[in-house]
Amino acid sequence: MTSDKELARLVTVDPGLPRPNPTEAYWQRIPHALANVQSANLPSERDYAVIGSGITGLSVAMTLLEHHSATTVTVLEARTICSGATGRNGGQMTANAGEEYMHLAEIHGPQMAGKIVKFTLRNLQKMQELIEEYDAVEMSEMQRLKKLRVFLTEGKFNNFKESIARLEADHPSMKGFYTILDADTLLRDYGVHNSAGGALLPASTVWPYRLVTKVFDALLKKYPDRLTIETNTPVDSVEHNENFSTPITSIFPYTVRTPPGISSPNLRGRIHPFKGTMTVQDPGTSVPNQGTSVSWGFHYPPIYDPDTERHGYGLYYLGQSAKTGYFYFGGENARMDEAVSADDSFVSHHSVSHLQSVLPRFFGKRDNPPWRLVSSWAGIMGFSSDGLPLIGQLPLALTGRRGEGEWIAAAFNGYGMANCLMSGEALALMILGENVRDWLPGAYEVSEKRLQSILTPLEAVKALSSKL
């Protein structure tokens, strides 16, 4: 078992810049025309520099442009456009409200827990609205369907049912959102074997890379003088120029050394990387194509194999392409040092063969040879010790710089499609001086109390240990 000392080392190690040679995600096989977009000359002065061209960066840039008629924005991306988690995820647009509610209510009280649930549900709805507004339903292959959450042990299923009961008691408007199903129904109606039970909830699936690139494309056309996107432009350091009355950021298109005395935002250990593995597998004709009606999540208690030192982290997730029948299947079975890693330039053979051996079993194909592997890749998620995103202004204690111009929206703990769009919107509105407290859960905000009490390397170690 990984020691706390080793965990502390892993969560605080310098993640470095995004690797220049990430594994190729199936979603990005046909690169968008904007994949390597850059201005002829990097603009030297912009009102806002947004670091990252995933769904959060898109949302921040879009909100800044739409809410202020003159503002100029540059999006800086270390690699190709949308090459981070958004371009390499599982394509699931679903909430984790049910599983998390009881825990959230215990820590934050029922009101805040309810606000978080409603925020994620509204975010998912807004994702669908965005897809429709930009006429991307077909090209992003969005499917409105039901998510089937399957629990592989009685213990997990009972905890889930208890959480749902509490959610419905505290927030009667949530009644009917989840439909609980027993193991026989899962087998009979969905062909799922060896479960303890499960639940259905409204959800959807999407091709996120196609969505994000399509919206960026439209924004570039709509705001040709106010928006630029600079790919292959890693930001290595941010300086506050004391001679200017307003904060500015200095942007470097390539790696530069941080000058002595100026430290980078010290978020290490407060947010840590977690590496995910995805596969695309072709079941041929061995199972029906349910890609227009359901996607799946399989929950199990975390496991540890002392011989291989590999952990199973408790969740597999999958969707099926309505067009090809391919399964997009992800989940982790890896050593801790492989999992708490920011390196998406390789995918472990073990993780891939594990995903290949597990998937057919869920559909009762235990003795069949593995299904054809179409693609496999790795992606990096940001995790926080309290399991919640960080949205707001970065204080001097974290940046080590004076000035009030640095903001963050990060750490979506594996549920970005349910959080990023509105988190980016909230951040941009906060930057513009608007009050978003009515709808942004206070528990997401960057507060001194949160930074002192829960968002610490020690708590990150505790949170990781508790999941093992």
Ligand SMILES: Cc1cc2nc3c(=O)[nH]c(=O)nc-3n(C[C@H](O)[C@H](O)[C@H](O)COP(=O)(O)OP(=O)(O)OC[C@H]3O[C@@H](n4cnc5c(N)ncnc54)[C@H](O)[C@@H]3O)c2cc1C
């Ligand atoms: C394997 C995997 C499966 C997942 N499955 C799902 C799922 O099915 N459903 C779901 O809801 N969520 C899922 N997630 C999580 C979800 O994808 C993320 O939470 C979400 O995409 C985060 O979006 P983002 O824009 O904040 O970050 P990203 O999409 O990671 O964008 C950040 C960008 O910033 C760039 N960048 C970073 N540092 C610098 C720098 N210094 N200079 C310039 N650029 C920089 C990166 O290259 C990257 O492109 C999954 C994640 C992974 C990795």
